[in-house]
Amino acid sequence: MRIKVALTLTAFAAVSAAAAFRTPPELAEDPRLFVPHLFDAGRGLADGPAIPHDYDVKEYVINIKLDDAQKKISGSCKVAATSLKDDLREVQFHLEADMNVTSVKQGGNACSFKHASGVLEVTLATPKQKNEDFALYVYYDGKPQSGLFFTNKGVYVCSAMEEARHWFPCYDLPNDKADRLELVVTCRDDWYVAANGLLKSVEANPGGTKTFTWVTNYCIATYLVSISGAYEYSRFGTSWSGVPIDYYVFPEHRSYAEICFENVPRMMNFFSNKFWRYPFADERYGIAEAEMGYFGAMENQTCITLNHYYVRPDHSADHVLAHELSHMWWGDCISPGSWKDLWLTEGLGTYCDALWEEHDKGWDAFYKRMQYFAQAYFSEDARHRFPIYDPAEPWSATVYEKGAWIMHMLRHVLGDEKFFRAWNNYGQSHKYGHAFTHELQRAMEAEYGKSLQEFFDDWVYKAGYPIYEYDWSTAANAVTVNICQVQKQTAVTPLFDMPIDLTITTQRDGTHVETVFVKDRHHRFKFTYGSPTTNVEFDKRGWVLCKKSRVVGIPVASFDASPAPGAVELSWKTNAGARLAGFNLYRKPSRGDGAKAKVNAELIKGRSPYQYRDAAVEAGERYRYWLEVVALNGRRETAGPVESEAGSRVYAFALAQNAPNPARATTTFAFSVPAACDATITIYDLAGRKVAVPHRGRAEAGDNDVAVDVSWLAPGVYTYRLEAGGEVAARKMVVVR
Numbered sequence: 001m002r003i004k005v006a007l008t009l010t011a012f013a014a015v016s017a018a019a020a021f022r023t024p025p026e027l028a029e030d031p032r033l034f035v036p037h038l039f040d041a042g043r044g045l046a047d048g049p050a051i052p053h054d055y056d057v058k059e060y061v062i063n064i065k066l067d068d069a070q071k072k073i074s075g076s077c078k079v080a081a082t083s084l085k086d087d088l089r090e091v092q093f094h095l096e097a098d099m100n101v102t103s104v105k106q107g108g109n110a111c112s113f114k115h116a117s118g119v120l121e122v123t124l125a126t127p128k129q130k131n132e133d134f135a136l137y138v139y140y141d142g143k144p145q146s147g148l149f150f151t152n153k154g155v156y157v158c159s160a161m162e163e164a165r166h167w168f169p170c171y172d173l174p175n176d177k178a179d180r181l182e183l184v185v186t187c188r189d190d191w192y193v194a195a196n197g198l199l200k201s202v203e204a205n206p207g208g209t210k211t212f213t214w215v216t217n218y219c220i221a222t223y224l225v226s227i228s229g230a231y232e233y234s235r236f237g238t239s240w241s242g243v244p245i246d247y248y249v250f251p252e253h254r255s256y257a258e259i260c261f262e263n264v265p266r267m268m269n270f271f272s273n274k275f276w277r278y279p280f281a282d283e284r285y286g287i288a289e290a291e292m293g294y295f296g297a298m299e300n301q302t303c304i305t306l307n308h309y310y311v312r313p314d315h316s317a318d319h320v321l322a323h324e325l326s327h328m329w330w331g332d333c334i335s336p337g338s339w340k341d342l343w344l345t346e347g348l349g350t351y352c353d354a355l356w357e358e359h360d361k362g363w364d365a366f367y368k369r370m371q372y373f374a375q376a377y378f379s380e381d382a383r384h385r386f387p388i389y390d391p392a393e394p395w396s397a398t399v400y401e402k403g404a405w406i407m408h409m410l411r412h413v414l415g416d417e418k419f420f421r422a423w424n425n426y427g428q429s430h431k432y433g434h435a436f437t438h439e440l441q442r443a444m445e446a447e448y449g450k451s452l453q454e455f456f457d458d459w460v461y462k463a464g465y466p467i468y469e470y471d472w473s474t475a476a477n478a479v480t481v482n483i484c485q486v487q488k489q490t491a492v493t494p495l496f497d498m499p500i501d502l503t504i505t506t507q508r509d510g511t512h513v514e515t516v517f518v519k520d521r522h523h524r525f526k527f528t529y530g531s532p533t534t535n536v537e538f539d540k541r542g543w544v545l546c547k548k549s550r551v552v553g554i555p556v557a558s559f560d561a562s563p564a565p566g567a568v569e570l571s572w573k574t575n576a577g578a579r580l581a582g583f584n585l586y587r588k589p590s591r592g593d594g595a596k597a598k599v600n601a602e603l604i605k606g607r608s609p610y611q612y613r614d615a616a617v618e619a620g621e622r623y624r625y626w627l628e629v630v631a632l633n634g635r636r637e638t639a640g641p642v643e644s645e646a647g648s649r650v651y652a653f654a655l656a657q658n659a660p661n662p663a664r665a666t667t668t669f670a671f672s673v674p675a676a677c678d679a680t681i682t683i684y685d686l687a688g689r690k691v692a693v694p695h696r697g698r699a700e701a702g703d704n705d706v707a708v709d710v711s712w713l714a715p716g717v718y719t720y721r722l723e724a725g726g727e728v729a730a731r732k733m734v735v736v737r
Contacts, residue, residue, distance in 0.1 A: 074141035094165035156290035226300030228288030279333035299327030326352030347403015373401035464493035563647035655729035679724035
């Protein structure tokens, strides 16, 4: 899919070594999780289309004239289709208001139509029965606001995700591909136009124009339809295994392009061996340069569009070229079944970029590339956490880089042989069609031999990543490894169930790789060898998308904070066998530079699990907490910080005793109400006669105080009565001199 500048050029800082027991702050989470269809993987269908889809598209013939002076297009689009129901009388296409429809015809007969709210509704001149073919010709013109872009150099198309509808009428979702596409493009005679498929003809026209006709007979989704034109293209090419590879570049970049593109045939060979022969071998592969502005590149079928800043006299753009070429398999040959499944295109394409790095430069370069992906994802996730399926941000590191990591982790779970066989089986099953996430899952499960539902639930339908802290200790020839998952578990972020490789080095009998399964907060594993252990490395080869750190002697399995009414609730658990004197809690406001303050007066003792409510806080304010662990020998370690907002206080309706009482000159009536309301205080003598109304007005939720002058009252006993929010309370007071 299209690559944004930010995804390809931004550098991300490395993650610093973790301090003891970090728990990340709460993140913005996507509320659209866990709607029922996420767990009905057997269906695999996403939301229904935005318009009725009572036909199956067979062919688009787009015949347009480019007017670069006015940045306008005009012409016609033939949509040939087959009816999917009996008595089909109306059909609807996506077409935005950018385009003005002048007429619609069927078999030479005019059709009535409506064009509003991005939908073109056509009444067929001749109704159709199920499985009957029909063709409509839509005549239109307009200035595209998206999808097709005019530039200083010429024109290019980037129609992902649903932007083809800005420049031609179509069913603009990826699950109905046309069997054939013909592009007839008329432009200035000093232009050259590249497009999908094979060039059928170039014709010179009167008036200083010429017409290019391109045809592809491979199934194609609307978002992959392409036009790339320039005032002047320098054209050259090569081939791979009989497949033409054509390049269209700006003349001033010709020498750069010859260097920049020289690895493309090797990439085509690599992906053809890794998967299957280039899917569009009967036509060609092309790269067309364009001034794409916001976009980096777009995998338009058989002829990608590449932003001019990637055409350099080196191989710095190889990762982009590999990514876009791999889309010919993953995205073009097999398109996503819905845009909720976008990661099946972008995640797989991003992993292919890394696979090329592994093939071309070796494991170390591949490892470095995967770590770059991880940092890109971590940086985004800290800002906005959401699942990769039905993503809140489609052009995101979650979809691209985390998607690549999901494939990488599946590779580790299955092993290379089964993983690549499963990936190919998935591809072969959906060649030239579309696929849903559950279909990739089923292909992986078929090779794995058991369910991967937990894996897909955690990594695809939920969000976030695991944060591991570990420790190891030795006794004679035995080594004990403690592993804790310390990320905050929420409705969107689970405890992950993952295999972890432990690389254990011993004094005399070499290195052992032990694979352990971690799914709970805390695990303890023990291994015995022929000699003492000298080192334990956690996930040495980088198979898991995680953050990790070694924390020596970790006694705490979890530490969390959450809002409570007018307080913050702290909770923590210790590992089995922890021998401790007790705990101290420290707090500071999240905002500002205040010092830490000790929360508890006495050492907190007891048995795991522990709970402590901190009520000495301001409602609605956010606080950060640290847990000091005090061992029996006096050694101290600190866990945290964790962070939480103090909950709102819960107030009851109550009337307090006046103070002072007895009262001489003035006294204060204190009361509380659960919500803001009108309140009245009335004073009565012992005979029940009303003697004063010292307060009548608005009371705020919570505590309220009313100071009252009683110097004028005769000494004696009185009753004062509060009426507020439908509640009544009364107390007695004494007035003295």
